[in-house]
Amino acid sequence: xxxxxxxxxxxxxxxxxxxxxxxxxxxxxxxxxxxxxxxxxxxxxxxxxxxxxxxxxxxxxxxxxxxxxxxxxxxxxxxxxxxxxxxxxxxxxxxxxxxxxxxxxxxxxxxxxxxxxxxxxxxxxxxxxxxxxxxxxxxxxxxxxxxxxxxxxxxxxxxxxxxxxxxxxxxxxxxxxxxxxxxxxxxxxxxxxxxxxxxxxxxxxxxxxxxxxxxxxxxxxxxxxxxxxxxxxxxxxxxxxxxxxxxxxxxxxxxxxxxxxxxxxxxxxxxx
Amino acid sequence: xxxxxxxxxxxxxxxxxxxxxxxxxxxxxxxxxxxxxxxxxxxxxxxxxxxxxxxxxxxxxxxxxxxxxxxxxxxxxxxxxxxxxxxxxxxxxxxxxxxxxxxxxxxxxxxxxxxxxxxxxxxxxxxxxxxxxxxxxxxxxxxxxxxxxxxxxxxxxxxxxxxxxxxxxxxxxxxxxxxxxxxxxxxxxxxxxxxxxxxxxxxxx
Amino acid sequence: xxxxxxxxxxxxxxxxxxxxxxxxxxxxxxxxxxxxxxxxxxxxxxxxxxxxxxxxxxxxxxxxxxxxxxxxxxxxxxxxxxxxxxxxxxxxxxxxxxxxxxxxxxxxxxxxxxxxxxxxxxxxxxxxxxxxxxxxxxxxxxxxxxxxxxxxxxxxxxxxxxxxxxxxxxxxxxxxxxxxxxxxxxxxxxxxxxxxxxxxxxxxxxxxxxxxxxxxxxxxxxxxxxxxxxxxxxxxxxxxxxxxxxxxxxxxxxxxxxxxxxxxxxxxxxxxxxxxxxxxxxxxxxxxxxxxxxxxxxxxxxxxxxxxxxxxxxxxxxxxxxxxxxxxxxxxxxxxxxxxxxxxxxxxxxxxxxxxxxxxxxxxxxxxxxxxxxxx
Numbered sequence: 001x002x003x004x005x006x007x008x009x010x011x012x013x014x015x016x017x018x019x020x021x022x023x024x025x026x027x028x029x030x031x032x033x034x035x036x037x038x039x040x041x042x043x044x045x046x047x048x049x050x051x052x053x054x055x056x057x058x059x060x061x062x063x064x065x066x067x068x069x070x071x072x073x074x075x076x077x078x079x080x081x082x083x084x085x086x087x088x089x090x091x092x093x094x095x096x097x098x099x100x101x102x103x104x105x106x107x108x109x110x111x112x113x114x115x116x117x118x119x120x121x122x123x124x125x126x127x128x129x130x131x132x133x134x135x136x137x138x139x140x141x142x143x144x145x146x147x148x149x150x151x152x153x154x155x156x157x158x159x160x161x162x163x164x165x166x167x168x169x170x171x172x173x174x175x176x177x178x179x180x181x182x183x184x185x186x187x188x189x190x191x192x193x194x195x196x197x198x199x200x201x202x203x204x205x206x207x208x209x210x211x212x213x214x215x216x217x218x219x220x221x222x223x224x225x226x227x228x229x230x231x232x233x234x235x236x237x238x239x240x241x242x243x244x245x246x247x248x249x250x251x252x253x254x255x256x257x258x259x260x261x262x263x264x265x266x267x268x269x270x271x272x
Numbered sequence: 273x274x275x276x277x278x279x280x281x282x283x284x285x286x287x288x289x290x291x292x293x294x295x296x297x298x299x300x301x302x303x304x305x306x307x308x309x310x311x312x313x314x315x316x317x318x319x320x321x322x323x324x325x326x327x328x329x330x331x332x333x334x335x336x337x338x339x340x341x342x343x344x345x346x347x348x349x350x351x352x353x354x355x356x357x358x359x360x361x362x363x364x365x366x367x368x369x370x371x372x373x374x375x376x377x378x379x380x381x382x383x384x385x386x387x388x389x390x391x392x393x394x395x396x397x398x399x400x401x402x403x404x405x406x407x408x409x410x411x412x413x414x415x416x417x418x419x420x421x422x423x424x425x426x427x428x429x430x431x432x433x434x435x436x437x438x439x440x441x442x443x444x445x446x447x448x449x450x451x452x453x454x455x456x457x458x459x460x461x462x463x464x465x466x467x468x469x470x471x472x473x474x475x476x477x
Numbered sequence: 478x479x480x481x482x483x484x485x486x487x488x489x490x491x492x493x494x495x496x497x498x499x500x501x502x503x504x505x506x507x508x509x510x511x512x513x514x515x516x517x518x519x520x521x522x523x524x525x526x527x528x529x530x531x532x533x534x535x536x537x538x539x540x541x542x543x544x545x546x547x548x549x550x551x552x553x554x555x556x557x558x559x560x561x562x563x564x565x566x567x568x569x570x571x572x573x574x575x576x577x578x579x580x581x582x583x584x585x586x587x588x589x590x591x592x593x594x595x596x597x598x599x600x601x602x603x604x605x606x607x608x609x610x611x612x613x614x615x616x617x618x619x620x621x622x623x624x625x626x627x628x629x630x631x632x633x634x635x636x637x638x639x640x641x642x643x644x645x646x647x648x649x650x651x652x653x654x655x656x657x658x659x660x661x662x663x664x665x666x667x668x669x670x671x672x673x674x675x676x677x678x679x680x681x682x683x684x685x686x687x688x689x690x691x692x693x694x695x696x697x698x699x700x701x702x703x704x705x706x707x708x709x710x711x712x713x714x715x716x717x718x719x720x721x722x723x724x725x726x727x728x729x730x731x732x733x734x735x736x737x738x739x740x741x742x743x744x745x746x747x748x749x750x751x752x753x754x755x756x757x758x759x760x761x762x763x764x765x766x767x768x769x770x771x772x773x774x775x776x777x778x779x780x781x782x783x784x785x786x787x788x789x790x791x792x793x794x795x796x797x798x799x800x801x802x803x804x805x806x807x808x809x810x811x812x813x814x815x816x817x818x819x820x821x822x823x824x825x826x827x828x829x830x831x832x833x834x835x836x837x838x839x840x841x842x843x844x845x846x847x848x849x850x851x852x853x
Contacts, residue, residue, distance in 0.1 A: 012770065015397055016390045023389065034427045065373070066381030066733030067759070097731065100373045104365060128319065131665065132311035139305050144312075167563060177732065178661070178758040179781065190852065191293075203388070203759050207783050209444050210451065225421065250389060251418045257397040258415060265401045294607055296600050298509045298567075315698070322697020322727045329726045340745060384733035384740075388759060391766035391791075399790035450782045450798040456613075456824055457802030458780070460817040461667035463617050469813045472674040472706060472805065 002271065007264035015257055022253035026245035033248050035241065040212055041229040043219030044197050045081065047171065053086035056159075056169040058137075060184075061093040061102030062130075062176035067201050068101060073240035074199045074227035075175045079109035081234045083120070088159055090169070091123040092145065094133060094180060099126040103149055118157045125149035130183050138166050138192040171195040171218065179207060185216045199226070223247075279468040286466035327351065413438050498522035502573050502589040507603075510567030510596030515560045515589065517575060520553040525584055529553065530577050535560060538572045541588055551575065565594050603852055612827070617820035624816030632815055637776050637794035638807050641752075644774045645682050648749035654689035655679070656748040658739060658764065660779065661732060662756030664698040667802065668780040672755035673699075673706050674805030675778075679752060680710025684719055692725040693742055695735045700727040736760035740767045753777040753792070754801060757784040765791035778804065 063071050082089055091106040093099045103123045110121045124145040127133040136144040141163055147153050154160040162168065172194055174181045181198035189196045195218050198208055202223025211217040221230050224247050227240030285307065292304045330344040357369040402408040419425035420435020464470035498518050505512035521529045532552050536545035549560055565571065570591030577584045624630065648655045657676060662669040683690045690707065694700040704725045711720035728738040740763065751768040761784040768775045769791050777788035778796030788795045796804060806814035838846040
C-alpha cells in the first residue's frame with residue numbers, strides 16, 4: 001500500500017493529535033496574532049456606546065456549561081462595556097444551567113465596577129419554555145419573574161420599580177449556543193419591537209447573518225473571535241485574545257490536513 | 273373521544289393564539305397572558321414526569337443488573353446528590369452545589385463540546401476532497417472561510433474580503449432559500465396540526 | 478435674554494399661528510386601550526431659542542386645569558419627538574403639556590387634549606401578515622381537499638427517505654439495533670412534530686423486522702410522545718409485544734450531557750443504523766462523527782441550516798430543508814399530508830415571483846414594495 005493509499009485510511013487519532021498540539025501549544029506559548037474588528041461586532045459596540053447612562057439592558061444567559069469556555073469571554077467583555085458606561089443590567093436565563101453561569105458572571109462583572117445588586121443590576125433567575133417566557137416578558141416582567149433569583153419580590157428591588165415590560169428596556173442580549181436568538185427575534189423583536197443582539201458560538205454565527213441584514217437584529221458577537229474583537233473595542237484584552245491564537249492555529253492545522261487529503265486523492269488518481 | 277378531544281383542544285388553542293396576534297384588545301391580551309402562563313406550568317410538570325421517568329428507567333436497570341448498570345447507578349446518585357446539595361446548602365455563589373457545578377459539571381460538558389474541534393478536523397479531512405467541480409467549489413469556499421476568518425488570514429485583505437464575500441453572498445443566498453423552505457414547511461406542519469390532519473404525534477388511534 | 482422672551486411672547490400673542498409650538502395627543506392605534514401618543518414640534522420653541530434647554534418635562538392631568546403629574550423627561554435632541562404614555566385607563570380623557578422652567582424663565586406649551594385611549598379589536602398594521610396567512614391557508618387547504626378527494630399528487634423521490642428501508646434492512650441483517658434521535662427540539666417545534674411522524678413509520682417497519690429501536694431523549698415531553706408514537710407503530714405492524722418502552726427514555730436536557738450519553742450508547746450498543754431527525758445544534762457533528770466511526774449507516778434531517786452542513790459531511794443521506802417536513806407525507810403516503818406539501822410548493826413559486834419583482838423594484842429605488850412587508 002502506497003503512502004497515498006494509507007493517507008485515505010489515516011487513523012483519526014493522528015488528526016486528533018495534531019489538532020491537540022495546534023490548540024495546546026499556542027495556549028502555552030503566546031503568539032499575539034492581530035485581531036481586526038468586523039462590522040457585526042462594531043454594530044453591537046456602537047449601539048451600546050450610544051445608550052444613555054442609566055438605560056436598561058436585558059442579558060439572557062441561554063447556554064449550557066459545555067460552551068462556557070467560548071461564551072464566558074464574550075459575556076465578560078459585553079458586561080464590562082455595559083457597566084463601564086453605567087448601563088443597568090437585568091440578567092436572566094432561559095436554560096437551567098444558565099442560572100448558575102449568569103448569576104456568577106453578572107455579580108463578578110458588577111463587583112469589578114463597584115456596582116450594587118438590586119440598584120445597578122439584578123439577576124432574575126431561570127424560566128423554562130422559551131416561547132412562553134419571551135412572550136410573557138412582553139406583557140410584564142413581574143408576571144414571568146415575580147421574584148428574583150434570591151427570592152426577593154422584584155417590585156422591592158429599586159432598579160425594577162419602574163420596569164414593566166420590553167418598552168422600558170433598550171435591548172436584549174441573548175448569550176447562547178443555539179438558535180434561541182431566533183425566538184427573541186420572532187417574539188420579542190417582531191411583536192414588541194425590542195432591539196436584539198446575539199452573543200453566539202462561532203458554529204451558530206452564519207444562521208444569523210440574514211437577521212442582521214434584514215435589521216431584525218442589531219448585530220452579533222460570534223465565538224472567541226467576536227469576543228476578541230469586542231475586547232479590542234473596549235481596550236481590555238482578556239481570555240478571548242489568548243484563545244484566538246489557539247483557534248487560528250487550529251484552523252491552519254485543519255487547512256493543512258485538507259490539503260494533504262487532496263494531494264493524496266490526486267496522487268491516488270494518477271497511480272490508477 | 274380519546275383522539276377527538278386532543279384534536280379539538282389543539283384546534284381551539286391554535287386558533288386562539290393565531291387570532292390573538294391580530295386582536296390587541298384587553299380580552300385577547302388577557303387570554304394570551306393566561307395561555308403563556310399555562311404553558312410554563314405544564315412544562316414544569318413535564319420536567320417532573322421526565323425526572324420520574326429517568327429515575328425509574330435507571331433504577332430498573334440497576335435492579336436487573338443489566339450491562340453497564342454501574343453507570344445507571346452513577347446517574348441516579350448524581351441526580352439525588354445535586355438535589356440534596358441544593359436543598360440543604362442552597363445555590364449561593366460559594367455553596368457546595370455551585371462548587372460541583374463549577375468544578376465537575378462545567379469541565380465535563382466543556383470536554384464533550386471540545387470534541388467538536390477534533391471531529392470537525394477529521395470530518396473535513398474526509399469530506400473536503402475535490403472529486404468534481406462542485407466538491408472543489410465547496411472545498412475552496414471552506415478553506416477561504418477558515419483562512420479568512422482566522423486571525424492570520426483576517427489581516428490579509430484579499431483573503432478576508434473573499435471570505436466575507438462568500439459568507440455574505442452565496443452562503444447567505446443559499447441559507448435564505450433554505451429558511452424560506454423551512455418556514456413554509458413549518459407553516460404547513462402547523463396548519464396540519466391545527467386542522468387535525470396531522471395526528472401521528474397523538475399516538476394511539 | 479428676558480427681553481427676547483418678552484418680545485417673542487408679545488409676537489406670539491399677535492401672530493399665534495406663525496409662532497405657535499404645537500403639542501398633540503392622539504390615541505395610540507392597534508392597542509388594548511391603555512396608550513396615548515404625544516407628539517411635539519421641533520424643540521426648542523422660539524421663546525426658548527436663546528437658551529435652548531436640554532430637557533423639558535412632559536406632564537399629564539385628567540382635567541385641563543387640574544393637577545398635572547410628570548410623565549417623562551423629554552430630551553430636546555430626541556429625533557422621534559414622540560412619547561407613548563402607557564398604563565392609562567380606557568375611556569378616561571387626558572390632558573398633556575410640556576413645560577420648562579429655571580430661575581429666569583418659565584415656559585409652558587399649549588394644553589393638548591382631552592383624548593381618551595380607545596380599545597382596538599383589530600391590529601391594522603398586521604393586515605399584510607393576515608393576507609399572507611389567508612393565501613397560505615387557502616393553498617394548503619385547497620390541496621388538502623384535493624388529497625381528500627383522492628387526487629393523485631406527485632412527490633419527487635427523496636433519496637434519504639428511499640434509503641430508509643435499506644438502512645433498516647441492514648440493521649436487521651446484522652442483528653444490530655437502530656438508534657433514533659430527534660435532537661434538542663421541544664415538542665412544539667415543527668421539526669420535532671415532523672420527527673415524530675417519521676418515527677411512526679420507522680417503528681412500524683422496525684416492528685415487522687423485529688429490530689430493536691433505541692431512542693435516547695433530550696426532552697421529557699418528546700419522550701412521552703415518542704413512546705406513544707412508537708407503540709402505535711408497533712401496533713400497526715401487529716407486533717405490539719415487541720415494543721419495549723425502556724428503549725425510549727429521557728436522558729437529560731443538557732446539550733453536551735445528551736451528546737455524551739448518545740455517543741456512549743453508540744459505542745456500547747454499536748447500532749447498524751443511526752437516524753437523526755429533528756432540531757440539532759452543536760452536538761450534531763459529535764453524534765454523526767461517532768456514528769461514522771462505528772460504521773453505521775446514517776440518515777439525517779434537520780431544520781437548522783448550519784447543522785445540515787455538518788450532517789452532509791458525516792452522514793450517508795441528508796434531508797435538505799423542508800424535505801424533513803415532507804418526510805411524513807412521503808413515508809405515510811397520506812394524500813392529505815401530501816396535499817399540504819403541494820400547497821407549500823405553489824407558495825414557493827409565489828415567493829420566487831415576489832422576490833424577483835422586489836429585486837427589480839429595488840433596483841429602481843422604489844421602497845413602497847418593501848414597505849408592504851413591514852409589520853408592527
